[in-house]
Amino acid sequence: MTLASAVGATISFKHFSLPLLRLRQHKPHLLSLPTSTAALLTRRRAWTAGDRDGVVKSLRFRSSAAALTGGALVHDAGATAVVMAGAYGLVLTFDVLTQRNLMEQSLSRKLVHILSGLLFMACWPIFSTSTEARYFACLVPLANCLRLVTHGLSLATDEGLIKSVTREGKPEELLRGPLYYVLVLIVCVLVFWRDSPTGVISLAMMCGGDGIADIIGRRFGAIKIPYNEKKSWAGSISMFIFGFLISMGMLYYFSAFGYFQLDWLWTTERVALVSFVATFVESLSTTETVDDNISVPLASMVTAFLCFGY
Ligand SMILES: Nc1ccn([C@@H]2O[C@H](COP(=O)(O)OP(=O)(O)OP(=O)(O)O)[C@@H](O)[C@H]2O)c(=O)n1
Numbered sequence: 508m509t510l511a512s513a514v515g516a517t518i519s520f521k522h523f524s525l526p527l528l529r530l531r532q533h534k535p536h537l538l539s540l541p542t543s544t545a546a547l548l549t550r551r552r553a554w555t556a557g558d559r560d561g562v563v564k565s566l567r568f569r570s571s572a573a574a575l576t577g578g579a580l581v582h583d584a585g586a587t588a589v590v591m592a593g594a595y596g597l598v599l600t601f602d603v604l605t606q607r608n609l610m611e612q613s614l615s616r617k618l619v620h621i622l623s624g625l626l627f628m629a630c631w632p633i634f635s636t637s638t639e640a641r642y643f644a645c646l647v648p649l650a651n652c653l654r655l656v657t658h659g660l661s662l663a664t665d666e667g668l669i670k671s672v673t674r675e676g677k678p679e680e681l682l683r684g685p686l687y688y689v690l691v692l693i694v695c696v697l698v699f700w701r702d703s704p705t706g707v708i709s710l711a712m713m714c715g716g717d718g719i720a721d722i723i724g725r726r727f728g729a730i731k732i733p734y735n736e737k738k739s740w741a742g743s744i745s746m747f748i749f750g751f752l753i754s755m756g757m758l759y760y761f762s763a764f765g766y767f768q769l770d771w772l773w774t775t776e777r778v779a780l781v782s783f784v785a786t787f788v789e790s791l792s793t794t795e796t797v798d799d800n801i802s803v804p805l806a807s808m809v810t811a812f813l814c815f816g817y
Pocket residue numbers: 674684720721722723724725728737738739740741742743746789790792793794799
């Protein structure tokens with residue numbers, strides 16, 4: 508298969524295919540060829556040598572790759588719109604549930620905490636394999652960040668947003684936990700994106716592990732841990748178990764798409780370690796000290812980085 512036909516075949520899969528992933532992993536420079544000096548040189552060399560086929564191939568590759576880039580932009584803009592609508596729909600759904608008294612505000616807040624980050628991560632494969640895809644994905648938490656700042660500073664009012672994501676219903680609360688949460692999403696998308704287990708594990712711990720600790724701890728947390736009367740064994744043990752299981756599930760999900768390959772026995776041990784560290788850090792923190800939405804992902808990021816690298 509020639510390079511041009513390989514790229515052509517990839518375009519027909521709307522940039523969501525393993526051939527392109529492999530091409531990007533093994534020969535990333537080839538995808539930036541159309542506008543590069545290397546491509547021009549190759550074509551000029553073929554022209555001077557009278558290699559008509561070489562010139563045609565080079566031009567065909569250029570148009571295929573240009574179409575790929577243009578197509579990828581449209582693809583990513585569409586994916587961003589879909590995920591943005593999903594984010595709005597999620598907050599709206601929990602607003603309706605709390606307004607109708609079908610759900611307590613604290614449970615709604617924690618379910619938004621668990622679901623928004625995990626569903627956002629689950630949507631990453633719908634973005635194209637272009638290098639710009641992460642910037643498009645990042646627009647979703649960025650838009651939510653602006654939304655939180657606007658409403659947190661009371662420049663606009665949205666009772667629904669406040670009810671579904673704050674603890675006491677005060678707008679300024681949007682500028683703490685929820686804002687830190689979306690900032691962590693932005694950092695993980697920009698720094699790690701879907702190519703690194705480190706970002707995936709950090710978000711799974713912050714969204715899944717920490718969220719479950721609250722839900723279980725509030726309901727079954729009668730026995731407190733000795734060094735923090737606000738946290739319970741039930742909450743911390745659930746955080747450890749669910750943080751571990753959700754991280755493993757997300758890693759399996761991304762590895763199934765071919766973004767990385769892992770040795771599962773080795774990975775299980777490392778994820779258990781990260782889960783233990785994240786659980787311990789969460790069990791120490793209180794509202795007066797550092798927010799869980801900073802301490803948990805930060806501790807997970809450092810530990811996962813030491814285990815898995817970048
Ligand atoms: N390891 C844990 C974590 C949480 N909880 C329960 O969940 C509640 C909320 O915990 P946490 O999220 O740490 O408290 P805050 O930061 O004050 O609340 P929020 O995250 O909702 O802002 C605690 O009061 C406690 O009942 C628990 O029992 N054990």
